[in-house]
Amino acid sequence: MATTAIDTAAQEARPATVPIGKRIRRLVMQLGPSRMAMTILFLIVATLFARFSWQMPLVGDAERALYDARAMVMAPHVGQDKRIVMVTYNDETLFNTGIRSPLDRTILANALANLDAMEPKAIGIDIVFDSPRPDDDLLKAQLRAMKTPTWLAYAEQASNPNTIFYEQQKYLEAYLAEVTTAKTKPTSVLFRTDGDGVIRNWPDRPKNLPPLMANALAPVDPAHANYQGNIRFLVPARVAKGQEEPVFANIPIDTFAMPMDAETRAGFSELVKGRYVLIGGDVIDNDQFNIPLSRFTDPITGQHETMIGLEVHAHMLAQQLDNDWSNPLPGPALWALAILVVLAGGLTALVDMRARWVAVAFLGQMTFFVAFPFWLQGHSVDTTTLPAFGWAIGWLLGYAAIGTAARTIGSRQRAFAQSALGKYLPADVAAQIMRDPDQLSLHGERRNIFCVFTDLEGFTKLSHATTPETVARLLNEYLDRLSDVVLEHGGTIDKFVGDAIVAFWGAPLSRPDDGERAAAAAIAMNEVGEKFRTDVAGEDVPPIGMTRVGLHVGDAIVGNFGGEDRIQYTALGDSMNTASRLESANKSLKTGVLISAEAAARAGRDDLVPMGRVTLRGRAQPVDALTPRPDLSPGQRTRIAEMVAAHTAGNKNAYVTAATALAQEFSQDPAIMFLIERLNETESGESYVLS
Template sequence: MSEDRQDTLLIRGWRNVREAGPRRLALTALLVVIALLVARYSWDIPAEIVPRDMRTQGAEDVDLKTPGTGDAERALYDLRSSLLADRIEQDERITMVVYDDQTLINARKRSPLDRGMLARALQVIDDMEPKAIGIDILFDQPQDEDAELIEVLRAMETPTLVGYANFATNEDDIVYDQQVYLEDFLAQLDGSNARPASIRLDNTHGVTRRWPSIEPDLPPVLGRAMLSAAGEGERTFPGYEGSLRYRHPAFENEPMYGRLQIDNFLDPALMEIPEVRAMLRDQIEGRYVLIGGDIIDYDRVQTTFSSVLGENPPGLRVHADMIAQMLDGDRRGRVADITLWAMALLVVTTAVLTGLLEWGSWRIYLLLAAQFATFIGVPFVMEWQGVDTYGVPAAGWLLGWILAFSAVVSAARASGAVQRNFAQGALGKYLPKEMAEEILEHPQLLSLHGEKKELFVLFCDLEGFTKMSHAIPPEMVAKLLNRYLDLLSDVVLDHGGVIDKFVGDAVVAFWGAPIARKDDGERAARCGYAIWQAGERFREEVAAMDPNLPKIGKTRVGLHWGEAVVGNFGGDNRIQYTALGDSMNTAARLEAANKALDSSVMASREFAERSGLDWWRPMGCVVLRGRAQPVELMEPAPDFPKSDRDLLAQAYKLTRSDNASAVQVIRDVANRHPADRALENLLYRVRNLSDGGAYVLG
């Protein structure tokens, strides 16, 4: 189907919507605007609390929520993040030294974590020369071992970052009195290699998906502070607040990072064994060491993987993931706000245009499937390419599309379909003028029948006329259209053709029925070229008529030869003499292909070989839109040098055996005709042939 014919379907659909009335039109516009906002802001539409008086009988007396689009967006984000996450072997740059449940059992002390153990372990770890040490523990209430721990921290040779939080940003983890004690504790470390670092995570919506925001009253987050203290400040992602990158271990049940119990550093006798000390040193030396809890019911964090894998890692693991992301330089690019608006507008526009199309075949279902797959697939592709897709709609695009599409279709269905169908049927009762005399002489031709004929088919369309018709009064549209169709009708009749039908500004004609002549092929070929010339004259005529009129394009012509069933079709109240068959469709697709081929008139080889003319130049082989079999193209070029036509024929044969040589031949011909865009297009297509030796038009 040509672009202008598709435009005709859209115009008809718009007319249907418009005829629904101003109130319905206003409601439709409002719904489309709402659809646009949903497609843009779906991440920000929260879940709704269901009032108790609206709950079903027997519902518990708890807060019930209906999911919002934000919940769906976050679920889809978690899914694509988990599915597309890298799988890596153990990261040897980071080691976690943990208090685990067995440690607490051995210490017979659960909370707060034993600081005497930490002090003794720090002395051993410091001696093993790590790059930096991060302590994910809040010293926010007194313990008997505090003096010992402060002394050890002040003596540390290794840069050591001590966990810090305040009530303003971590009100669920610390109260004001604890903050006061914590700040007094950290003040005693001034002047040493131990300094505070924020252990705050972003748990918005209960899941840690993003880097914590940068707060002016907080020290740098733990991982950033550790890299800076180790002299790698350029890797700390300054100002970054995008998504956190999580990864999967390459092998199931293998830890992502080195993991040691803190108990390993507390047995003096064990540490005297050279092999043991060497093994531990190998896990510490030159690494970033994180110390904290890995306890079943303490400081567990939901991440983007939790809903998929059902696992909540310790907060210490999240800090390790942040360090690894910075070391890898994986600072994920954000999608610009203007891009999100453009995508939302594209989604809604697509929905509106799809709703305006009056398609009654399987094609509409393919179109819908392709659009839905695109809306779901684009965020996955972006995530796969390393783009930060947190905030990129997926569910919102689908919901916005459905809302806009439903609004347009509903309005179209509410309009006066009966009246439009009546008008269309009345116009369709007029027979082509060419049949009038034949019917007067042979009234039996009015009987309903059809017979198979070999036809030369012409299909032409005027590029840009539909666009121009939107910008000028209807009376002027009718005047120009009638003038254009008069010109083309005269050309067809002068060349002995039968005008099959007009479809807007498109003209369908054929030769070979009801009476076949020996020179039908030549007549049809010359008519196709003459119609293009008439279209050029029409363009000049319109431009001279009123310079303010929008410019219209060229007339495109498709020519094909093949079998078709020709005759009168319809019923007792309506008949039409017409041709039906695949050859008609092929001619239409050849006409539409001119746009992609940078040409004006294009014929199939079947047509050209039967025309009796020698002015054709081969233009390659293509698979037309909606077709399975390739079509060999021939273009009328009466003024083109015969030697160059012969070279193009030679190049076409070479494409099957030596495509590189074919490309060179076409390049030489194109260089001699630099203004010939169709030759440039041919050169591009020959360079990009499919496996079957044909170029597939999009």
């Protein structure tokens, strides 16, 4: 009974390596319906976070920030793209012309005339002609005369309500109708920004709009004609220390607007011939957009750089020309990853390993959450829908859900373990062991302990003379009373052997006053046994004898011993055997409690009287035994001690005088009379051999 309970408590108290599958089964079985439902609900919420974080407030902002970091770090560093050239109105052009809005169209007409003669592959004009200018006729004539495929920006109020109003749209439509030819056609310049005002993806293609500029300028394969994934923004390669060559050449429109003869055009044609020419504005605070790279400072300027719309078109066109399309992870894969990260968090909460391996597992998973999205970004996977931050939240929620459930079970098990330990250990010792399970040694260790054995005289006769139910009731009551004495005095109950209790002090925890506690407990157990005998005397049961107790101190091996499936926390050694023999010697010596001289020296009691030196049954080494006699006066105890000392010292005259006087005084005391009898039968210092 004691072995099973204390062993269970000890193993519950001390962390043990339990297979993860077994821990999961135990968790499911012990949670209960309501807490299981809450845990499942929590896991569902965690999975939703890990799947739909891009669509959630605040969390979506974090996802966008992480994507921008990936786009920046994994952006290709390239030299200047010779296929595309930007021709722009800049602030100096506006200053020189004195015209800011609408832009000077004479310059554009002259530039188009020269560019057309230089044989570019196609021209895209990102300027919306939504209001009149005095020089409109000149530009219209040039647009109708273009031999190079030329695409003019078109926008509508429905898709750009903040940039164009109804009258402007009508004027634009009329303007385009006048200049549209087989070579000159309208193109959509629509952009879509995310909720934070950043351009990250290609826009949709409303059916009422003309083709998107990048799609219009160069052929696009049908599979990506409506591509809406991430825009691949390029980063300029550094050509010298502190210097970068822009990805796309940016030439002021003034360069091409001046009058040119054939020879002059030939000199400039190398900048344009066979290239895609994009014409638009590069003006401060106009047509500027935030892109993923804008979140970070430029290494050269130290500023958060925005990008003009014309350059965004250039990046999209270069991506299309390179056929470098990113494919998002399919929905089922995202669901699978969401479930896996939540399960990983939950399993991490259940993992039963050494702290360093738990740390390795944790760091490994955190590294995955950080590195895997970057790896995907670098391998042409569109991560604008990848819930990297959501994975982290899902993992944490999964860890919290399973961890909370496990802690709930653990607290119940801990309460059970502490309750079980409390049946065999003092409450303060049990609490200490629960805080530090290593103190309940699961291996043998040598300890100096005080050992107590008890025995109830007449119990065998009782067990044969009454019903099993009565025996069980009386035995349980008796053991309860004695167990309480052990625990109240800070002892550890080793085992119950029938009606006997084996207990010790000094393990698993030792105290300076263990000897005093053990001696007090031994005496109290004898007194409680006498009280029990009195209490049951009126019942219809055979008379019960006294409770005999033996106490000894010495070294023992204390720990858990047994087979692989069943172990017992106990003490082994000669000190245990000596205590057992002392308990048995009580019957011969006519005493109720016998304490060895070694234990008596540390008992801190003044009511002990010597019972002489005896050789216990089955033992070769003699033991000086003492018994508590609080019923005697200090003078009587002193005279008994002097008698024994005189015998030991060989002072025969003193011994005879003392023994004669004590025999008369204690003629009715069996223990003292038998002590005198034994001393009479032995020589000086000899021990009396008990049969």
